Amino acid sequence: MVGEYVCTLSEELQKRAKEEINEDPERRAEDIQHIRDWLKHQPHIKARTDDWTILRFLRGCKFSLQRTKEKLDMFYTCKSLCPEWYKNRDPQDKKMRAILELGGMLPLKGRSVRGARVVVARLGLPAAVNFTMDELTKVNQLMIDLLMEEDEAVSVTGLEIIIDIEGMTLTHVAQMTPVFVKKAMTMMQEGYPMRPKGLNYINTPAAFDTVFNIFKTFMKEKMKRRTHFHGSDLDSLHKEVPKEVLPVEYGGTNGTIEDIKKYWLQRVDARRDWLIEDEQYGVDESKRPGKAKTSADLFGIEGSFRKLNVD
Structure with a gap:
């Protein structure tokens, strides 16, 4: 799916989307545009900005705009900090x-x-x-x-x-x-x-x-x-x-x-072309407003490891 979103969900799943994840078909385009505008103002994030990609994150965050922004940032940050998985x-x-x-x-x-x-x-x-x-x-x-x-x-x-x-x-x-x-x-x-x-x-x-x-x-x-x-x-x-x-x-x-x-x-x-093209998206930590994030910030285990019980 590229460009403008066209719904392919069954009526049952459209109903479920309203009930479970707060999807409002009348507000959907506005929410997608809000996130797209926000992404344009994040100098460190290079993201896909098509309707379908943004909608997927909105749904995953039950249409909370704040959580969607946080998850998008985390997704592209993880992609860049894990080149062994995403390059x-x-x-x-x-x-x-x-x-x-x-x-x-x-x-x-x-x-x-x-x-x-x-x-x-x-x-x-x-x-x-x-x-x-x-x-x-x-x-x-x-x-x-x-x-x-x-x-x-x-x-x-x-x-x-x-x-x-x-x-x-x-x-x-x-x-x-x-x-x-x-x-x-x-x-x-x-x-x-x-x-x-x-x-x-x-x-x-x-x-x-x-x-x-x-x-x-x-x-x-x-x-x-x-x-x-x-x-x-x-x-x-x-x-x-x-x-x-x-x-x-x-x-x-x-x-x-x-x-x-x-x-x-x-x-x-x-989908080979899509997979190859997808590698370009991620974050440039040198452009992140505030403090750059590192692998240690996201994946460090200090503190967590002391709680391990591996008997």
Whole structure:
């Protein structure tokens, strides 16, 4: 979607947007313009200013103009402070392609019992050991960006993520340092307008408790309440995400992982120009009014780390 916003939501989702996130169709254009004018007066932020991008942030902040401004600033700040995740995202790049072809992060068609769009993240794929967590995270973020850009409903319904830990190696667990986890959680909770509705962990080994305790330290209370552990019990998962949404590998009826992977490889290729162009947006801290922000400001763990309980 480029330029002027054209609504593609069903009547049901338009009603939900009014009730849940304070969207007023009569005021929407005015709110979008207000944020666009504000962005023009931020010398440090280079942002997308099309209607759809701004609307996505307004929805993610329930149309609070102040929160929208804060989230946009945080989003573009995180992008610039995490070049390892947001630079060189050409899907035709050899290494990027190899990771994309693993199918480690796949949005599914259909919705959870809460009406959210569902994404499955397979963190323990055997071939994933050939790449660093930063390289894998770059592709995971790319897939989330693409889904949010292409499916308007996500901006209203939110996202639910299934995290499959099966096969995850100590090599990757060791890279999930408190700093890495803080960075990931800050980006997703403070920077993205994504309305997370649930985290469903499956196939979790006992050793994962240690890693999850680090994640939990940086999770908002609301997110902790929306976290579910299913072990290897697919019946338990099906109570949160219906079988008709899941691929056959997870006891579902919604195609195979291979089918879903092929579909998303096509979408990534179709949006290659958008992904490459997207790298130019971010912040220039030398132009920020007041004090420049640093990685230590956003992702430093002093204080937080003392609260960790990793027994």
